[in-house]
Amino acid sequence: SAVISQKPSRDICQRGTSLTIQCQVDSQVTMMFWYRQQPGQSLTLIATANQGSEATYESGFVIDKFPISRPNLTFSTLTVSNMSPEDSSIYLCSVQRGSSYNEQFFGPGTRLTVL
Amino acid sequence: KNQVEQSPQSLIILEGKNCTLQCNYTVSPFSNLRWYKQDTGRGPVSLTIMTFSENTKSNGRYTATLDADTKQSSLHITASQLSDSASYICVVWDEGRDSSYKLIFGSGTRLLVRP
Numbered sequence: 001s002a003v004i005s006q007k008p009s010r011d012i013c014q015r016g017t018s019l020t021i022q023c024q025v026d027s028q029v030t031m032m033f034w035y036r037q038q039p040g041q042s043l044t045l046i047a048t049a050n051q052g053s054e055a056t057y058e059s060g061f062v063i064d065k066f067p068i069s070r071p072n073l074t075f076s077t078l079t080v081s082n083m084s085p086e087d088s089s090i091y092l093c094s095v096q097r098g099s100s101y102n103e104q105f106f107g108p109g110t111r112l113t114v115l
Numbered sequence: 116k117n118q119v120e121q122s123p124q125s126l127i128i129l130e131g132k133n134c135t136l137q138c139n140y141t142v143s144p145f146s147n148l149r150w151y152k153q154d155t156g157r158g159p160v161s162l163t164i165m166t167f168s169e170n171t172k173s174n175g176r177y178t179a180t181l182d183a184d185t186k187q188s189s190l191h192i193t194a195s196q197l198s199d200s201a202s203y204i205c206v207v208w209d210e211g212r213d214s215s216y217k218l219i220f221g222s223g224t225r226l227l228v229r230p
Contacts, residue, residue, distance in 0.1 A: 043218075111156065
């Protein structure tokens with residue numbers, strides 16, 4: 001398995017501000033992802049964090065709103081910029097570890113509330 | 116459109132009872148299907164992973180079944196415990212033609228086990 005930690009675990013922010021979420025993995029992984037889970041909903045992929053290059057964003061998500069960094073194979077950050085109440089969600093970091101089934105693991109999530 | 120649908124949306128059972136959660140999918144080509152358990156405020160944790168050639172897989176009191184012909188899966192929980200209260204998410208691995216992939220998430224079933 002993979003041990004994934006996220007900081008902060010939760011935060012309450014004011015409209016118009018930005019929050020950076022950190023994701024740390026206990027060992028090197030090839031693939032890292034960022035997901036959003038809105039209240040009562042399932043997970044939606046925001047982007048794939050690529051080491052040493054720009055992240056790959058899914059439809060509906062843009063770099064200006066969700067800039068991502070991945071400086072090495074164990075760490076990534078997601079910034080939620082110019083927040084509005086609609087950004088209130090749980091943000092989850094996820095990693096893939098290669099195996100015959102390509103297991104995917106999720107971090108504990110960051111619960112964000114925007115007032 | 117590739118979709119994963121789960122039923123019921125929510126379920127309440129008494130401690131010690133059994134229950135079965137359903138998952139129907141239209142994802143093609145199909146690589147594998149996973150069931151995750153997500154406790155409130157936590158990230159999803161994998162319970163089972165099944166390929167198209169597997170019919171049944173167990174993990175303790177959890178037993179997953181898969182019928183690749185009808186594109187249906189079920190998760191059976193035996194002798195439920197209070198700690199089983201969580202959301203259960205069915206996830207199908209969509210393997211694209213260019214070897215890219217996406218996880219297609221169901222909306223989850225919220226299970227509440229009452230004493």
